[in-house]
Amino acid sequence: MTPVFLIGALLVFLALRMPVAIALGLSSVLTLWLFGEQTLLSLAQTFFRAMEVYPLLAVPFFIMAATFLTSGGVARRLSDFAIALTGRLRGGLAMASVLACALFAAVSGSSPATVVAIGSITIAGMVGAGYRREYAAGVVTSAGTLAILIPPSIVIVVYGAITETSVRSLFMAGIVPGLVLTALMMAAIPVFAGRDGLPAQTLAVSWREIVRAGQSAFWGLLLIVIVLGGIYGGVFTPTEAAAVSAVYAVVVAVFVYRDIGVRQIPEVLVRSVRVTTMLMFIVANAYLFAFVLTTEQIPQGISASVLALDLAPWEFLMLLNLILLVAGTLMDPTSVVLILAPIVFPIATELGIDPVHLGIIFVVNLEIGLVTPPVGLNLFVASAVSGLPVTSVIRASVPWLVLLLGFLVLVTYIPWISLALPGLMLS
C-alpha cells in the first residue's frame, strides 16, 4: 500500500505541473505522515543532508564554472581550435562541432550549457559554409549530450552521491565511452549528411594555423588537464576540482580573455545561483524520497518481485533501459537519476551489475532523453540557438537518436568499455 501511495501521489503531483522538487518532497512527506512513524524533525534533517553530502558540494562549483565558461570566450576558442584540426576534411566543420562539444564537455558538466556555448558559434559557421541549418542544429543537439558522459558531469556527481558510488571512479568510467561516442559521431557526419551531401568546400588549414589556434585555446585546454589530471592524479577530490575550475574559469574569463568585465561578475554569479538552487532543491527533496524508500523498505519489495521474475542480467538491463528511456523523455536527467537510482540500485547490485557500469548506463539513457520530446532539453535549447522551430530540430535529431540507441546497446552489454579504465587506474 505504501509504495502505491508514494508513487501514485508523485505521479498525480507531476501531472498537476507542480515543480518536480515539491512533487517529490510532498509525496514523501505525506507518505511518512500517513504510514510512517518518523518525526517532523527528521524530515528537516534529511532535507538538509543534501547540503552536507561532500560530493554534492561539487554541484554549485561546476555550475559556476560552466556559467563563466559559457559567457566567456573559452567556448569560442575551443571551437576555433576544433575547426583548425578538422578543417581539411570534407564535412570538417560539422566534425569540428562534435569535437568542440567534446572539448567543452571536458571542462563543463552541463549539456544544455554545451549546446548554447558551442552551438551559438558553430551553427552559424556551418550555415555560412553551406550546410543546411537543420543538419547543423542536429549535429550540435546530439553532440551536446556528450557533456553528461565526458567528465566532469553534474549528472554523474548526483548519481554518485545518491548511490554512494565513488565519483572519481564514475568520472574515469565516462572517459572511454565519451571518446568512443565522439569518434562515432564524427564518423557519422558524412553518413547522416544524406542526399544533399556535405559542402565540397574545405578549409586549407596550415600547421601554423593549427598551432596558433591551439595556443589561443590554451587556457581552455589547460583546464581539462587541471581538472582531469588533478582528480586522477589524486591531487584533489572531484569537489575540490570543481572549486578550482570555478575559480580558474572566473580568472580566465575576466582577466586572461577579458570577455567578462569585473562589473558583470555579480550578474553571472546570480545566474549560477539560480541554476544551483533549482537543482539542489530537487536533490534535497529526493533525499526525502530516498529516506521514505529506505524506511518503508520499498526497494526491497520491488527488488523481491523483480528477482522473483528470475530475469537474467541481460533481460533486466533491457527492461531497465526501456524504463530509463521512457523516464528520460518525460523528465530532466537529474530528476530521473534521483527518482530511479535508489529503486534500481539494490536490484542491480543483487544481479551482480557493477555500480559504476550501472551509472554509465543511466547516463547514456539520459543522453537520449535530452534529445527526445516532450522534455528533451537540448531540443529546446538548440531551437533557441539555431532559430529553427523545435519540430525541425526534432526531425534533424532522429538519425543521431538511432546512433545513440546503438551506442546504448554497446555500453549496456559490453561493461568493459566503461570499466576498463577505472580498473586499470585503480589497480
Added chain:
Amino acid sequence: MTLRALDRAEELLTATLLAAMTLLTFIQVVLRDLFESGLVWGLEATVYMFGWLVLLGISGVVRTDGHIAVDILTKHLGPSARKAAALLATGLCLLYTGLMLAASWTLVARLQAFGSLAHDLPLPRWVLLLSLPIGFALLGLRLIQATVGIVRGTRPVSGHGHTPTGLDTERQ
C-alpha cells in the same frame, strides 16, 4: 516596494555566498597542497554556507518561475480548468511548505533547547540551521504571491515548462 528590495537582498546575499564558498574551498586546496596546512572550520563553514545559499535561493526561483515541471497533461486543458489545476498545484506547494516549515522549526527549537554546538565553528548549530525555517518561510511568501497572481490573472499559468529561457539553458 519592499518585495523588490527583498529580491535584491536575496540575490546579493546568495551570490556572495557562492563566491565565498568557492573561494574558501579553493583556498583550502592551495593551503593543503602548497603549504601543508588548512582551516579546520573550512569544510563545515562551506556546508552551512551552501545550506543558506540553497534555502535562500529557492524562493527566488519560484519568483522567476524557473523550477522544473512536467507539463504534458495540463497543456491540453482549457483556460479555466488550467487555472483550477494551477491553483490546486500552488495549494499543494503551500501544504508542502507549511509541513517543511513546521519540521524546520521543530528541529531548530530542539537544537536550541539542547544547546548543541557546531563541530569546528564557534557557533550554536541552531543559528547555522536557521536557513531552514527562513528559507521555507520565504518560499511560502513567494507562493502566496504567486497564488494572488493566478487568482487575479496577472501570472501566466502555462508557457513556462521547458521553454528555452536563459534559466533552462544552463540547467543540465
